[in-house]
Amino acid sequence: xxxxxxxxxxxxxxxxxxxxxxxxxxxxxxxxxxxxxxxxxxxxxxxxxxxxxxxxxxxxxxxxxxxxxxxxxxxxxxxxxxxxxxxxxxxxxxxxxxxxxxxxxxxxxxxxxxxxxxxxxxxxxxxxxxxxxxxxxxxxxxxxxxxxxxxxxxxxxxxxxxxxxxxxxxxxxxxxxxxxxxxxxxxxxxxxxxxxxxxxxxxxxxxxxxxxxxxxxxxxxxxxxxxxxxxxxxxxxxxxxxxxxxxxxxxxxxxxxxxxxxxxxxxxxxxxxxxxxxxxxxxxxxxxxxxxxxxxxxxxx
Numbered sequence: 001x002x003x004x005x006x007x008x009x010x011x012x013x014x015x016x017x018x019x020x021x022x023x024x025x026x027x028x029x030x031x032x033x034x035x036x037x038x039x040x041x042x043x044x045x046x047x048x049x050x051x052x053x054x055x056x057x058x059x060x061x062x063x064x065x066x067x068x069x070x071x072x073x074x075x076x077x078x079x080x081x082x083x084x085x086x087x088x089x090x091x092x093x094x095x096x097x098x099x100x101x102x103x104x105x106x107x108x109x110x111x112x113x114x115x116x117x118x119x120x121x122x123x124x125x126x127x128x129x130x131x132x133x134x135x136x137x138x139x140x141x142x143x144x145x146x147x148x149x150x151x152x153x154x155x156x157x158x159x160x161x162x163x164x165x166x167x168x169x170x171x172x173x174x175x176x177x178x179x180x181x182x183x184x185x186x187x188x189x190x191x192x193x194x195x196x197x198x199x200x201x202x203x204x205x206x207x208x209x210x211x212x213x214x215x216x217x218x219x220x221x222x223x224x225x226x227x228x229x230x231x232x233x234x235x236x237x238x239x240x241x242x243x244x245x246x247x248x249x250x251x252x253x254x255x256x257x258x259x260x261x262x263x264x265x266x267x268x269x270x271x272x273x274x275x276x277x278x279x280x281x282x283x284x285x286x287x288x289x290x291x292x293x294x295x296x297x298x299x300x301x
Contacts, residue, residue, distance in 0.1 A: 026281075029274045038269035039262065045271075052275035061267060062248055068267075069276055072256035073283075079167050079252050080231045086171035087227050091178030092220070096212075098179065099186045110183075117176035125240035128169045132156060132241075159249030162242050166250050170237050174230065178223055185219030186212065218295055225291035229284055253280050 033053070036046040056069040063071040097103060098110055116124060131139050132155040140152040155165045189212065197207050213220075235254040238244065244251035244259065251259070257276045260268035 029277050032271055033274035033278050035271045036269065037271040038265055040265055040269075048271070052272045053279075055268075055272050056275055056279060059267070059272075061264075068256065068260075069253075069279070072251055072253045073279075075163075075250070076232060076252040076254075079163065079170075079250070080228060082164070083167040083170045083174070083231045083234075084224065084227050086168065087174050087178045088220070088224055090171070091175055091182055091223070094175070094179040095182035095186055096208075098183055110180075113179055114176045116173055117180075119173075121173055122236045122240060124173050125169065125237045128172075129156075129241055132165065156242055157246060159247050162246055163249050166238050166241050169241065170231060170234055173237065174227055178227060181219060181223045182216060185216035189215045221291055221295045225288060225295075228287055228291075232280070232284055232287075 032045075034047060034049060036048045036051075037044070057067050059068050060066070061068045066074065094113065098106055098113070100106075103109070119127075131137050134140060134152040134154045134157065137152075139155075140149070143149045144152070154161070156162045193211050193215075194207055197211060202210070233254060234252075235258070238250050238252060238255055239258075242250045244255040253276065257273050257280070260276065261270055261273035
């Protein structure tokens with residue numbers, strides 16, 4: 001009896017932590033989304049039912065065509081697609097390169113590639129903010145010394161360039177994780193498969209598409225799912241680089257939730273921000289379920 005009880009006793013701290021730091025906060029967010037509440041008067045709450053959820057699709061502030069929530073949601077989708085796309089493509093190429101037999105000094109490169117992931121994200125964003133600065137940033141200095149540009153480029157001052165720059169920085173931060181995970185998948189592929197393909201006369205491209213990609217599909221789907229969820233919830237990189245600007249070009253959903261909660265209280269409040277959060281949680285959960293089912297089908301096949 002004691003031996004059977006030990007595993008359950010050891011699980012108690014995990015269950016308590018799960019309830020305190022995940023279940024209870026999520027419950028409070030769901031509850032608050034049905035109330036009219038604001039940090040201006042934290043002791044006053046008025047039950048409004050689904051009014052906050054209706055507000056998500058009716059309140060227009062800067063875009064006459066889309067509601068404030070849908071506008072931020074659209075930017076989030078584009079931002080995540082750009083960042084995750086770069087991570088997957090470059091992560092796959094980097095992993096294949098680091099797994100190559102002909103690369104000299106692989107151990108050194110594998111150590112160096114993890115550096116961006118080891119740096120705290122906020123610190124990495126600050127490093128890039130200094131690097132991209134139009135007045136004293138090192139990137140502009142290098143480009144001007146090479147005579148590639150005549151005047152400093154304001155990477156974070158224009159809407160289009162700021163949007164692209166922020167998701168490139170996010171991709172730079174998350175790329176090492178993608179490379180290391182895909183590399184581990186590549187190293188688990190039996191070498192005899194490539195040897196048999198070589199004997200059959202298969203070229204490098206044929207081996208890649210017929211052996212490598214199918215064998216690492218579960219790893220690729222898993223890291224893409226994790227990267228998508230992390231990127232969709234990303235806040236610190238955009239906030240440090242642009243604070244959602246210029247002209248709200250980089251105001252993704254997490255930034256919009258923060259603004260409605262703390263900065264634009266007269267337009268929303270904690271109740272409306274909670275409704276936005278729940279909508280984001282539902283969307284991310286749907287993505288996770290889709291990826292998991294796709295992964296399960298791949299494993300069964």
